[in-house]
Structure formats: C-alpha cells, structure tokens
Amino acid sequence: MAAPQSQSAQHGGPARRGPAARLLGLVLGFGALAALALVVAPNLARALDIEEGHAFLVDSGIEAGAFYYTQVERVALSESYVRSAQRTAVAARAAAL
Amino acid sequence: MSDTGENIVKDYPKTHGPGLLKHEDYWAIWLGALLLIAGLAIFLPNEPKDMRSIIEASSATIQAEEARAPFRSLAWHDANDKKERLRARDVGFAKTVGTYLQGPKSWSGNPAEAFVLGEEAAKAKAEAAKEKHDKAKEKLAAAHAKAKEAEAAAAAAEFKDSQANDAARAAIGEWRKARESESKAKSAAGAKPYNIVGSLTVLCVGMGLLFAVGAGFMGWSVPKFLLAFPVIFVLATLAYLLAAQANIKAWGLEYVLWAILLGLVISNTIGTPAWLKPAVQVEYYIKTGLVLLGASILFGKIVIIGLPGIFVTWVVTPIVLICTFWFGQRFLKMESKTLNITVSADMSVSGVSAAIATAAACRAKKEELTLAVGMSVLFTAIMIFAMPAFIKAVGMHHVLGGAWMGGTIDATGAVVAAGALLSDTAMHVAATIKMIQNIMIGVIAFGVAAYWATRVERTPGVDLSASAALQEIWRRFPRFILGFIGASVVFSILYGAMGNDVGKAMIDQGVIRGWTTGLQGWFFCLAFVSIGLATDFRELGHLFKGGKPLTLYVVGQTFNLILTLAMAYVMFFVAFPWVTERLMGN
Numbered sequence: 001m002a003a004p005q006s007q008s009a010q011h012g013g014p015a016r017r018g019p020a021a022r023l024l025g026l027v028l029g030f031g032a033l034a035a036l037a038l039v040v041a042p043n044l045a046r047a048l049d050i051e052e053g054h055a056f057l058v059d060s061g062i063e064a065g066a067f068y069y070t071q072v073e074r075v076a077l078s079e080s081y082v083r084s085a086q087r088t089a090v091a092a093r094a095a096a097l
Numbered sequence: 098m099s100d101t102g103e104n105i106v107k108d109y110p111k112t113h114g115p116g117l118l119k120h121e122d123y124w125a126i127w128l129g130a131l132l133l134i135a136g137l138a139i140f141l142p143n144e145p146k147d148m149r150s151i152i153e154a155s156s157a158t159i160q161a162e163e164a165r166a167p168f169r170s171l172a173w174h175d176a177n178d179k180k181e182r183l184r185a186r187d188v189g190f191a192k193t194v195g196t197y198l199q200g201p202k203s204w205s206g207n208p209a210e211a212f213v214l215g216e217e218a219a220k221a222k223a224e225a226a227k228e229k230h231d232k233a234k235e236k237l238a239a240a241h242a243k244a245k246e247a248e249a250a251a252a253a254a255e256f257k258d259s260q261a262n263d264a265a266r267a268a269i270g271e272w273r274k275a276r277e278s279e280s281k282a283k284s285a286a287g288a289k290p291y292n293i294v295g296s297l298t299v300l301c302v303g304m305g306l307l308f309a310v311g312a313g314f315m316g317w318s319v320p321k322f323l324l325a326f327p328v329i330f331v332l333a334t335l336a337y338l339l340a341a342q343a344n345i346k347a348w349g350l351e352y353v354l355w356a357i358l359l360g361l362v363i364s365n366t367i368g369t370p371a372w373l374k375p376a377v378q379v380e381y382y383i384k385t386g387l388v389l390l391g392a393s394i395l396f397g398k399i400v401i402i403g404l405p406g407i408f409v410t411w412v413v414t415p416i417v418l419i420c421t422f423w424f425g426q427r428f429l430k431m432e433s434k435t436l437n438i439t440v441s442a443d444m445s446v447s448g449v450s451a452a453i454a455t456a457a458a459c460r461a462k463k464e465e466l467t468l469a470v471g472m473s474v475l476f477t478a479i480m481i482f483a484m485p486a487f488i489k490a491v492g493m494h495h496v497l498g499g500a501w502m503g504g505t506i507d508a509t510g511a512v513v514a515a516g517a518l519l520s521d522t523a524m525h526v527a528a529t530i531k532m533i534q535n536i537m538i539g540v541i542a543f544g545v546a547a548y549w550a551t552r553v554e555r556t557p558g559v560d561l562s563a564s565a566a567l568q569e570i571w572r573r574f575p576r577f578i579l580g581f582i583g584a585s586v587v588f589s590i591l592y593g594a595m596g597n598d599v600g601k602a603m604i605d606q607g608v609i610r611g612w613t614t615g616l617q618g619w620f621f622c623l624a625f626v627s628i629g630l631a632t633d634f635r636e637l638g639h640l641f642k643g644g645k646p647l648t649l650y651v652v653g654q655t656f657n658l659i660l661t662l663a664m665a666y667v668m669f670f671v672a673f674p675w676v677t678e679r680l681m682g683n
Contacts, residue, residue, distance in 0.1 A: 022367045029362030033339070033355070042344040050482045053518050057347035057481075061203070061281065062517055064349040064481060065340050066510030067449040069532040070393045070614040074513050076606065078528035079401060080177055081169070082680065083597075086403050088163050089679035096675075 121381045124311035126580035129388025133584060136392075136612040141603060143188040152598045155180045167256055168266040171241075171248055174273065183602040186611025197296045197303075198615030200337035203346065211338050212293055219290040226285035233275070233282040240275035244268040270521065301330040304619065308381065318375060325376035329630075332359050333622040349481050349511040352618070353449055353625045354474045357467055360629015369630045377627040379463055384577040386620030387454060387542075389613040391584030394539040395592050395605070402529050405668035405676055409504050410534040413657075413664045417445040418541065421653030429645045434553060435461035436468065438545055440646050443469040444653045447535050448477060448507025453621065454538050458546040458578055459553070463628045464636045470625075472650050477511045485518040496677045499523035500665035503530025505657050526680055539585045546578050
C-alpha cells in the first residue's frame with residue numbers, strides 16, 4: 001500500500017507546460033531564491049538605512065530566525081537575570097512592608 | 098472542515114486494537130515517547146562534574162550578594178556563570194550525540210563552510226582572529242579592573258550612594274559586554290576544522306529508519322519511503338543552509354520559510370515526482386515534532402517574572418486571540434475558520450510554533466498554515482527593526498519596551514534580537530516574556546482542539562451535555578495532542594522535582610536543548626519541505642482572496658500592540674513598579 005497523499009501532493013505541478021519550460025522554471029525559481037538570500041537580503045539593510053542595527057545582529061550571532069525559546073542561547077541567561085531581579089524585588093518589598 | 102485529505106489532520110483514529118498501530122496520530126506519540134525516553138536515558142546519567150556542589154556554593158554566593166548589594170555584583174556574576182556552565186549536553190556521550198543533530202553551520206560568503214572547514218582554512222581563520230582576540234582580552238582585563246574599582250567604591254559607601262551604585266552597575270555592564278566580545282573572539286581564534294557531511298548522513302539514515310518503522314506498521318511501502326526520504330532530507334538541509342547565512346539570520350528569516358519556498362519551487366515548476374511522494378508526509382513529521390515540542394513546555398517557568406509576566410502574556414494573549422478570531426468571523430466573514438484561528442494564534446501567541454500547534458489542533462489545511470507562517474515571518478522581519486527604533490524615538494522605558502516587544506513580536510529569536518538592539522535590560526525582559534508566552538502553546542492547542550471538537554465539528558443535533566459531550570470530544574480530539582500535553586506534563590513534573598538549578602542543567606540544558614530541540618527542528622523542517630512539495634500556488638492565491646488574512650493579521654496585531662502596551666504599563670509602572678526598579682538593575 002502506498003503512503004497517503006493529499007490532493008495537492010497529487011497535482012504534481014503544472015503538467016501542461018513542456019519539459020524544457022518546466023526545467024527553466026525550476027532553474028529560475030532556485031535562482032530567485034539564491035538571489036533573495038545572497039543579494040537582496042544583505043543589501044536591503046543598506047537600502048532601508050538600518051545597516052548599523054543589522055550589522056550588530058550579524059556580529060552578535062543572535063539566532064534571530066529561531067521561533068522557539070529553546071533555540072535561543074541567550075534566553076537561558078535572561079532567565080537567570082530576571083529570576084534574580086524578581087527574587088530581590090520581592091525580598092525588598094517584604095522588608096519595606 | 099471536511100475530511101477531504103487536505104488537512105493537517107485528516108481522520109479520527111480508533112483508540113483500541115490495531116488502530117493504535119495504524120494511525121499517524123498514535124505513531125507520532127509512540128515515536129515521540131521513544132525519543133523522549135531515549136533522551137532521558139542519554140542525558141540524565143550524565144551529570145556535569147561536581148554539579149551539586151557547584152550549585153550549592155554558587156547559590157550561597159548569589160544569595161549573599163543579593164542581600165549585600167542593590168545590583169548584581171562581580172561575585173554574583175561569577176557564581177551565576179558557574180551555574181550557567183552546568184549543561185548536561187556538554188558532557189561525555191550526550192555531547193557526542195548533540196554533534197549528530199546539528200544542521201549546517203553559520204556562514205557568510207562561502208556556503209561550503211557551512212559543511213566543511215579544512216585544516217588550512219581553519220588555521221588561516223584562527224590566525225586572522227588572533228589579533229582581535231588579543232585586543233579583546235586586553236579590553237576585558239581593563240573593564241574588569243574598572244568594574245572592581247567601581248564596585249569597591251560603592252561598597253565603601255555601604256551601597257547607600259546612588260551615584261556610586263549607578264557607576265558600579267554601569268562598569269559591571271561594560272565588563273559583561275567585554276566578556277562576551279572576548280568569548281566570541283576566543284572561539285573565532287580557536288577555529289578548528291570540521292566536516293559535518295558524515296554526521297548529516299548518519300542523521301538522515303537514523304531519521305529515515307525511525308519514520309520507516311511507523312510507515313511499515315501503517316501499511317505504507319517502506320522501500321518507497323526509504324528511497325524518497327533522503328531527497329526530502331537534502332531539501333531540509335538546504336533550507337537550514339539558507340537560514341544559516343549570517344545576513345539572512347539577522348533578518349530573522351527562519352528555516353521554515355526556506356523549506357516551504359524550496360518545496361514550492363519544485364512542485365510548481367517540474368512538479369513533485371511520483372517517486373518522491375511516499376516521503377512527502379506533512380502530518381507524520383509535524384505531529385511527531387509537536388510531541389517533542391511538548392517536552393519544552395515547562396509550566397514552572399510561568400512564574401519567573403511574577404504577576405506582571407503572567408498578566409502581559411497569559412491574560413493579554415488569550416484576549417487578543419479570541420477577539421481576533423471573533424473579528425475574523427464577525428466582520429471579515431472569513432470563509433475558513435481554520436485559517437482564521439491559525440492566523441490569530443500565529444499573530445497573538447508566538448508565530449510559527451503556535452501556528453503549527455494550532456493548525457494541527459484544528460485540522461487546518463496545509464496551505465492555510467503556509468499562509469500564516471509566511472505572514473508571520475514577513476512581519477517579524479519588519480518588527481525586529483521597527484519596534485526598537487520606535488521605542489528609542491519616543492524615549493520609552495526599556496522595561497516597558499522589552500515587555501511590549503516580548504508580548505507582540507512573533508518569534509523568540511526576533512524578540513531577543515529586537516531587545517538586544519535596544520539594551521540588555523530590554524533584551525532580558527523581552528526574552529523572558531516571550532518564553533512565558535511560548536509555554537502557552539500547549540494550553541492554546543488543547544483549547545482549540547477542544548473547541549473544534551465540541552463546537553465547530555460536532556455532529557448536528559448531538560446533545561453536548563454529560564457523557565455524550567465527552568464521547569464526542571474523545572471521538573474527534575486529535576490524539577497526538579494528548580502526546581503533546583503528556584510530554585509537557587511529564588517534563589514539567591521532572592523539572593519541578595529536580596528544582597530549578599538541577600532542572601535547568603539536566604532538563605533544559607540537557608534533554609531539551611541537547612536532544613529534543615534539534616530533532617524537533619529537523620522534523621518541522623521535513624514537514625515544511627513536504628508542505629511546499631504538496632502545495633499549488635493557485636491554492637494560496639485563492640486563500641488570499643480579498644486580502645482578508647492580511648487584514649486579520651494587521652488588525653489583530655494592532656490590537657495586540659495596544660493591549661500589550663497598556664497591560665505592560667499598568668503592570669510594570671502602576672501595580673509593580675518595585676519589580677521594574679529591580680529589573681533596571683540588570
């Protein structure tokens with residue numbers, strides 16, 4: 001038995017075009033992605049005048065593309081700093097009262 | 098939502114007998130559980146050397162320093178650093194295991210360096226970085242001396258001179274920055290040759306075999322699956338490669354975006370080859386990844402920042418989610434409820450991770466998930482730079498600004514980046530708020546699944562009181578969500594039982610960051626490559642008709658920005674200003 005596939009998986013791309021046109025589309029598509037990654041993204045910061053901030057992030061190595069806290073190293077350190085601030089704030093408040 | 102076969106979750110599995118071995122929902126749970134047990138077996142016996150005595154001594158120092166000085170002293174930082182270095186993932190066999198989960202390394206000009214760095218190239222890199230490291234070491238020594246002097250002056254005044262305290266706090270801050278720079282320069286100067294092609298191959302084989310076990314039990318053709326899987330893996334590796342480019346990373350353009358785009362280019366040009374389709378398994382990968390994600394939802398972390406954090410995240414976020422969903426149904430008249438809730442959760446909770454969990458919980462179409470993720474990535478890239486710039490321009494307090502960014506920017510990495518662009522204090526507050534919000538994903542996914550089972554998809558005429566309601570929920574509830582929630586409960590209990598310090602070293606910095614995070618990232622990447630390979634551009638265009646999803650996102654995010662700012666202000670400046678005062682000491 002074959003693995004189940006969704007309807008979209010079965011569409012298999014635009015079959016009406018010829019093989020050469022489809023291959024050209026693939027090359028252009030990958031070319032566009034490479035251009036976006038290697039040309040547009042680096043230069044966009046300059047164009048938008050946020051080069052300094054962008055350079056800071058490049059240099060800092062912060063995982064800005066990570067979508068969950070376990071993928072970002074700095075969150076662990078922030079956690080201990082904030083825990084300490086919270087602990088001392090509560091202690092100081094209790095002493096003041 | 099009809100069961101046409103286009104959803105993230107397609108049907109309702111049987112809960113007994115052969116059904117337990119025939120459905121992806123259960124296989125996601127079995128594989129997830131197997132991996133979590135393996136993770137615990139690998140990491141828990143590998144305690145960092147002298148862990149307990151280091152924790153005891155460091156905690157005593159930290160406690161004494163917190164009582165002595167109104168800011169974090171040099172001794173406090175030294176003790177805290179010792180605790181932070183305790184990571185089960187850095188010990189013995191666990192460390193070796195971690196090397197097999199890594200994706201392409203960060204690169205800037207030469208993509209080959211993401212995979213291989215030869216001996217000569219490593220030597221040249223190290224030599225080029227040596228001078229910078231020497232200078233960084235000098236700066237660090239000078240900054241440390243200055244910080245020591247400033248702290249001594251503050252101590253001489255018994256920490257009662259606010260100017261001396263501020264000077265010491267600033268000097269210690271400079272020392273920390275110098276220390277971070279030195280650490281980075283040191284690792285550059287110590288560049289070593291590497292070749293991760295071998296470990297990637299092992300990972301590909303391992304993951305292929307793991308998924309093939311379930312595929313076999315579910316009656317799929319195992320040879321066909323194994324033949325196609327390496328190609329999906331290569332595409333996933335390419336997605337990671339693009340996301341690892343330094344500039345791309347700084348823009349916050351996540352691997353999920355590249356995975357979708359790579360798949361889309363193939364499926365919409367040459368078409369997804371028939372022989373590849375057996376490994377194009379969105380649901381299988383995504384659900385297994387979600388069970389692993391459940392392990393990192395540690396409920397004990399909710400209270401880190403006390404009531405202000407709880408109000409900014411656990412009160413504001415559900416309000417924004419529900420209001421945005423209601424707005425989408427009532428005013429925008431969204432045709433698809435699943436698209437509406439996926440975009441609403443994606444925007445209000447935490448971007449991609451919330452979108453994945455919600456889409457799976459409500460059985461959204463994969464095109465709907467793609468659209469939600471695409472909008473999230475785009476808006477995140479804008480907000481990384483726009484929010485700190487705005488906060489600076491209006492002179493907003495950095496605790497308020499940090500809380501605001503933490504509650505509104507979708508992705509955690511982007512939140513940390515935006516916070517770092519503002520200040521260290523803003524970064525710490527923003528990162529913590531986001532982490533607490535991340536933990537909401539489990540509750541949101543459970544709530545959405547329950548709402549869909551009882552309200553949206555219930556059989557017409559069924560009385561939802563008493564036992565009939567429970568039966569209806571059980572029949573329609575996505576089973577893998579139980580694995581997701583179960584993993585969260587088990588790991589939260591384990592973490593709590595170990596205590597924060599041991600739990601952090603063994604669970605957070607062990608099983609989770611050293612094992613489940615890496616695997617879950619790969620599984621999601623495989624899922625998003627599969628989504629791209631199974632998606633027709635025209636479907637996306639159809640969903641975007643009238644720009645309703647964009648309007649929903651923009652209106653919801655505007656409401657989120659206003660409500661989060663208001664709540665953060667009330668919490669940090671009206672109700673708990675004494676917490677804010679201490680946070681500024683960071």
